Amino acid sequence: MITVQNLTKTYGPFRAVDDVSFVCQPGQVTGFLGPNGAGKSTTMRIMTGLTPATSGDVRIDGVHYRDIPNPGRQVGVLLDASAQHAGRTGREILMLSALTMGLPASRVDEMLELVSLTPAESKRRVKNYSLGMRQRLGIANALMGDPKVLILDEPANGLDPAGIHWMRGLLRHYADRGGTVLLSSHLLHEIEIIADEIIVIGQGRIVAQGTKADLLQSAGTYVTSVDNQRLADALRAAGQTPSGSGEGISVTVDPAEVGKIALAAGIALTELRPAGSAGLEEMFLQLTSDTQREAVAPTAGGAA
C-alpha cells in the first residue's frame, strides 16, 4: 500500500505538487492521470526518494522508501524508459540491476522472456531500441526483484495496442496476487483500460478520484432526440446545463432524470445512455482545462 499525505513540492513560486493525498491499495491497479506537467512524475520521484519533498510524506506499507534495504526486491520502479545508457545492451542493463539486487543471471533471462524481448534483441544496444522495446526493458527491470509494489511512470507510452493489452494482463495478474500498482499516463484511454482506481491530477492538485465506475457515473448522460433544440431548452428550464456533443446533447445528470424531463416536455428521444468514456474524456478535459497548455476548444456552442 502506498500512502501519500499532503505532499507538496515547490520550485520557487511554482507549486509542482500541491497538497496531494491519496492511497494505492494492494490488489488494485491505481491509475494516475493528468496532462503533461501536472505533477505526476514529480510525485513519483518523491515516492522513490529521487526528489526531496517540500512538505508532506510518502510511505510504502508505512516505510519510507530510503529506509527499505535493497529496495529493488520490494518496490519495482520504472520512471523513464529512455533513461538508459544508449551504449549498453538491454541484457547488460538488466544484468547490472540483477547484480545490484543480488539476483542470479538466470533471473535476467526469465525477465526478458516475460516481456517478450528475444535473445537477439537483448544483445542489441539500447540506442537501437524503439520506445516500445525500451518500455518492455524498463518493465522487466521493475519486475525483476519480484516486488510487492510497482511504481510505473508512463509505462504504456510507446507501446502498440497489442502491447498495451499485454501490459493490462500483466498488471491485472500482478494486482490479483495482492500486489500494489501505481501507474501514470496522460492518456485517458490507457488508464481506462488498465486501472481500477483513477486519480486525476491537474496543476499539481488532485481534481477527481474514484473507481472507473464512479467516475463514469459522474460523467453524465448522452441524449439525442427528434428536436434537440427543444430538448436543450427543456433541460435548461429544469435547471440543467446541457452542452452540444456531436449529434446529441451531454448533461451532467443521470439518464433517468433526462428521460423524465423529456417526457414532461413531450419530446421523443432517439437515444439515451450514460455518457461513459466519451463523457469521461470530456470531464478529464474540463477538470484539467486550467492546466492545459492549449485552451480546450468548446465542443460546440450551447445546444446543437
Added chain:
Amino acid sequence: MSAATTTPAAQVSDSGPGIPFTRLVQVELRKMFNTRSGFWLMMSILIVAVIATLVVILFVPDSGITYATFGSAFGVPMALLLPIVAILCVTGEWSQRTGLVTFTLVPHRGSIIAAKAAAAVLVGVVSMALAFAIGAVGNVIGAAVNGLDPVWDASFKDLLLIVLANILGLLVGFMFGILFRNSAGAIVAYLVYAFVLPGLLGLLAALQDWFEKLQPWVDFNYAQTPLFDGGPSGEEWAQLGTSGLIWFVIPMAFGVWRVLRAEVK
C-alpha cells in the same frame, strides 16, 4: 507473457539484508567496461602503455634505455586517461540519466559515490601496475635489442609514489565529475587544472615573491612533484596535505553535499 514469475506477497518492510558495499563496487566496475566507449577507454590505457614502450625502444638513444625512461613515457598519457575514466564513471549517471535506476535501486547516494571512487581507484592501481609491467618487458627487450644490460633505476618505493601521484590525479578528476556532473565540463576543468594551471601558477611564483613561498602549500600539482623525485620530505608531505585539502577535500565535500541533496531527474 505470463506473469507467473511474479508472486507479490506480504508487506514491504524495513528489515532484511541490505546491499553489501563490495557488490556495489562490483557493479560500478562492470559499468566502466560494459559500454563500447568505456571498454575502449580502458583498452586505450593499455594501448598507450604499449605504444609508449615501443617508442622508447625505437627512438631513445642507448644511454636512455632505462626503466625510469619507460616509466616517464607513459606518465603523461596516464595522467590524462585515468582522470577521464574517473570522471566518466561519475557523470554517466547524469548525462545518460542512468541515475534514475541507480539511485532507486540504491537510495543511499553516498554509498554509490564511495563505490564509484573505490572502483575508479582500483582501475587506476591495476592500470598503473600493468603499465609498469609492460614497461619492464620493454626495458628487457630494449636492452637486449641494443645489446645492453637492462638498467633498473626505479625502486619499488619510487613506483609506489608514482602510482600515488596518478591516483591523486584520478581523484581530482573524480572530484570534478562529482562537482559538475557533466562530462565535458568536468574534463575541461581537469585539463585546465592539470595542464594550464601549473604554468600560470609557476609564472605567478616567478613574478611574486610572496607566492613563491606559498605555492608548495597551495598548489596541488606542485606539491606532487616530490612524488616523482624520490619521495617527499616531512614538510613536503604536509604540503601535499594542505594543497590536497584545497584542491580535493573541500571541493569534493561540497560536491558530495550537493549530490546528496540534488534532485535526480
